[in-house]
Amino acid sequence: MNIIVVGGGGREHAIIKKLKENPAAETIYALPGNGGIAADAVCVPEIGARDIDAIVDFAASHAIDFAVVAPDDPLALGCVDRLHAIGIPCFGPDAKAARIEASKVFAKGLMKKYHIPTARYEVFDDPAKALDYLRGASFPIVIKADGLALGKGVLIPQTLSEAEAAVRTIMEDRAFGDSGNEIVIEEFLTGPEVSVLAFTDGTAIVPMVSSMDHKRAGDGDTGLNTGGMGTVAPNPCYTPEIARACMDTIFLPTLAAMRAEGCPFKGCLYFGLMLTPDGPKVIEYNCRFGDPETQVVLPLLKTDLLTVMQAVENGTLADMNVEWSDGAAACVILASGGYPGHYEKGKPITLPDALPGNVTVYHAGDALADGQLVTSGGRVLGVTAAAPTLKEALRDAYAAAESVEFEGKYLRHDIGRRALAALAD
Numbered sequence: 001m002n003i004i005v006v007g008g009g010g011r012e013h014a015i016i017k018k019l020k021e022n023p024a025a026e027t028i029y030a031l032p033g034n035g036g037i038a039a040d041a042v043c044v045p046e047i048g049a050r051d052i053d054a055i056v057d058f059a060a061s062h063a064i065d066f067a068v069v070a071p072d073d074p075l076a077l078g079c080v081d082r083l084h085a086i087g088i089p090c091f092g093p094d095a096k097a098a099r100i101e102a103s104k105v106f107a108k109g110l111m112k113k114y115h116i117p118t119a120r121y122e123v124f125d126d127p128a129k130a131l132d133y134l135r136g137a138s139f140p141i142v143i144k145a146d147g148l149a150l151g152k153g154v155l156i157p158q159t160l161s162e163a164e165a166a167v168r169t170i171m172e173d174r175a176f177g178d179s180g181n182e183i184v185i186e187e188f189l190t191g192p193e194v195s196v197l198a199f200t201d202g203t204a205i206v207p208m209v210s211s212m213d214h215k216r217a218g219d220g221d222t223g224l225n226t227g228g229m230g231t232v233a234p235n236p237c238y239t240p241e242i243a244r245a246c247m248d249t250i251f252l253p254t255l256a257a258m259r260a261e262g263c264p265f266k267g268c269l270y271f272g273l274m275l276t277p278d279g280p281k282v283i284e285y286n287c288r289f290g291d292p293e294t295q296v297v298l299p300l301l302k303t304d305l306l307t308v309m310q311a312v313e314n315g316t317l318a319d320m321n322v323e324w325s326d327g328a329a330a331c332v333i334l335a336s337g338g339y340p341g342h343y344e345k346g347k348p349i350t351l352p353d354a355l356p357g358n359v360t361v362y363h364a365g366d367a368l369a370d371g372q373l374v375t376s377g378g379r380v381l382g383v384t385a386a387a388p389t390l391k392e393a394l395r396d397a398y399a400a401a402e403s404v405e406f407e408g409k410y411l412r413h414d415i416g417r418r419a420l421a422a423l424a425d
């Protein structure tokens with residue numbers, strides 16, 4: 001089989017490494033891929049993940065049998081619709097279903113209509129009305145741009161004046177472009193956060209091992225929000241009882257709601273949950289695998305990924321027995337100094353000659369320059385270790401992270417600390 005994977009980050013590298021385990025996967029093309037992915041797939045750097053016309057042309061001319069569209073942008077732009085139109089089976093939702101991530105107004109409306117637990121909220125398209133509403137609100141409060149904003153469209157002002165500034169930033173200065181035409185203002189919730197990625201063919205759902213992201217740049221959850229500085233799986237806060245409650249009150253109702261709205265969701269649905277004192281609530285949906293959640297979840301998948309993805313596309317997921325390893329995994333992100341602000345690129349990367357068998361380095365933001373791997377993005381590498389326990393996984397991931405070098409390498413030193421504390425409770 002010839003397969004294309006759209007995207008070029010650590011998540012896509014993790015997907016590609018797993019797809020390669022199936023001997024039927026002959027050639028895997030990564031569009032665009034990156035410097036490190038080139039060791040595992042044929043990268044096509046000239047085709048970006050948003051260049052839908054070029055992706056479709058490439059698929060049509062390379063006898064592609066299956067496509068995995070991993071990032072949010074091409075999904076929202078209808079990449080799967082276009083590939084289906086030329087007869088190529090895909091893993092990923094169509095554009096209508098991808099609205100569950102691409103429009104927060106759509107997602108919140110869905111949850112309200114179908115009684116899926118989430119933060120109470122109001123929608124505004126007029127900054128004056130939003131400012132009026134905020135004058136009577138309590139703080140902190142959460143303000144979200146409607147559309148995709150590279151994970152940065154959520155602001156949590158602590159005071160009225162910060163909130164006024166946030167509305168102006170999104171709606172008047174248009175910091176997130178058209179994504180800020182509408183905003184959601186919602187209640188601030190508290191509790192541990194859990195990421196649950198799930199395979200679904202629209203009717204059947206198979207939740208993956210739960211995980212915990214670490215979004216802030218600095219140790220102790222300080223500093224700016226990032227795409228994610230590290231992850232652990234499973235998430236110890238997500239007990240079997242909570243998992244059962246989520247299935248009944250959130251997962252199955254969400255699938256039913258999408259079917260009832262005429263846009264059944266097929267692919268990986270990501271539930272960003274908060275375990276509040278009033279029970280689990282949805283913070284956000286993503287229409288795709290999380291990054292860097294995928295880098296700890298897929299290493300624990302025992303069943304063949306390609307087979308599961310084909311069952312999702314064929315609507316036969318209910319017939320599959322998807323198995324997970326009992327162990328744990330930890331991923332430590334190595335970022336360029338300065339990320340998520342300004343950072344330099346082009347720094348040569350040195351990887352150790354050999355890594356322990358339970359460690360994998362997923363390449364996120366690097367490129368090949370005259371055969372040498374150099375940094376090319378904010379998040380450069382994700383160092384993952386899988387082990388029988390979380391403690392061992394963290395130890396091995398950090399040991400390997402120390403053995404990788406590039407100028408300006410930045411990492412958090414407390415990935416998994418909260419998870420270990422929760423395990424000790």
Ligand code: AMP
Pocket residue numbers: 119142151152153154186187188189190193215272283284
């Ligand atoms: P999102 O981009 O929707 O994942 O939001 C980014 C982060 O903002 C989440 O991971 C939460 O930590 C936080 N957040 C979003 N919505 C809320 C909320 N209603 N209450 C508290 N924190 C929130």
Ligand code: GLY
Pocket residue numbers: 151213227228286289290291292293
């Ligand atoms: N790690 C969060 C996300 O993928 O959106």
